[in-house]
Amino acid sequence: MITAYCSNCQSIELVDLTKVEALRDDIVWIDMVEPTREEEIYVEKALGIEVPTRDDLKDIEPSARLYTEDDAVFMTASLVWKAETDAPVLTDVAFILAGKRLITIRYAQPKSFALFIAALHRVPAHWRTGASLLAKLFETIIDRTAEILELSVARIDVLSTHVFGDRAKKIRKPANYLEEKLRDIAAHQRLVSKVRDSLASMSRLMTFFYNVPAVQQDHGTKELCRTVSRDIQSLSEHSSYIAGNITFLLDASLGLINIEQNSIIKIFSIASVVFLPPTLVASIYGMNFESMPELRWAEGYPYSLGLMLISAIIPFFFFRWKGWL
Structure with a gap:
């Protein structure tokens, strides 16, 4: 045009x-x-x-x-x-x-x-x-x-x-x-x-x-x-x-x-550390050795669950105290 x-x-x-x-x-x-x-x-x-x-x-x-x-x-x-x-x-x-x-x-x-x-x-x-x-x-x-x-x-x-x-x-x-x-x-x-x-x-x-x-x-x-x-x-x-x-x-x-x-990776890293002690406790009591003291103990099962819970709570509050969470 x-x-x-x-x-x-x-x-x-x-x-x-x-x-x-x-x-x-x-x-x-x-x-x-x-x-x-x-x-x-x-x-x-x-x-x-x-x-x-x-x-x-x-x-x-x-x-x-x-x-x-x-x-x-x-x-x-x-x-x-x-x-x-x-x-x-x-x-x-x-x-x-x-x-x-x-x-x-x-x-x-x-x-x-x-x-x-x-x-x-x-x-x-x-x-x-x-x-x-x-x-x-x-x-x-x-x-x-x-x-x-x-x-x-x-x-x-x-x-x-x-x-x-x-x-x-x-x-x-x-x-x-x-x-x-x-x-x-x-x-x-x-x-x-x-x-x-x-x-x-x-x-x-x-x-x-x-x-x-x-x-x-x-x-x-x-x-x-x-x-x-x-x-x-x-x-x-x-x-x-x-x-x-x-x-x-x-x-x-x-x-x-x-x-x-980095925040996401930090959360996963802390979570893995928090659950590491309970995993260790579960691994120990998962070994079926006959000479283990708690193996025939009636309160052994709730005792091991409580121990795993405490081992998870302690690192969690430690991380909170440090300001990592």
Whole structure:
């Protein structure tokens, strides 16, 4: 699907691809979402540029993601998609500056694009050029990334309360409660990792974009790029801090699981020691030697049971006194 946006924020969906006509002069942004080969050919003929394909976007070589060709600037960044789900992914998006027009090519629906389109009418008229719109779009992408990190921090805080707070209240939880929390920790780590990869991609892109002539010639766009670059740096440091908190939470959860396992082993160990003296008594009286004094004693059976009980009680209270139970 191809959607064109004019300088007055009017959107036009290009559906007639049977003939290539000159695009309207007021079209400043062409948004291509999961374009077909016919749609790619249409844009290539209309703008006189070669549109990157889906396979081209997956290339990780810097020379294939950031380059200039025939006065057109080609940039590719990795953005976080499906951040609210349990399986966030990175999706590659191409940004092309061809003259005064911006062309975006994407095969996903990152929320930052929907936010930018919804706020497009608030962009000042003198900012509605390809380079200026792209700078504003980058600002929206970074704002959305900051929102994802804030959401992740809030969820990690709740998770930390579940791991530590419930234990302080001595609330009984299922046996595999902490194991389930480990899965939640892994999900948060995956999201923050995707965000960090996206920020690294955007940082490299902004360095390249800042030196584009169209940006250097526009003071407002140039200053906005500086602001976005500083935000990327701040968010990168913040994401590292969050990753450290997740690592601490992971280590603490594993430590709590280890403590619980040690407690279980301790109980079994103490139980085996407690029942060791009664077992010894039973073993002695289980030997059918004819010369044993208690063998023909009428009170021998209750005597041996009492002796086994006493030999179990004494170690039990000794362990209680020592604080091992």
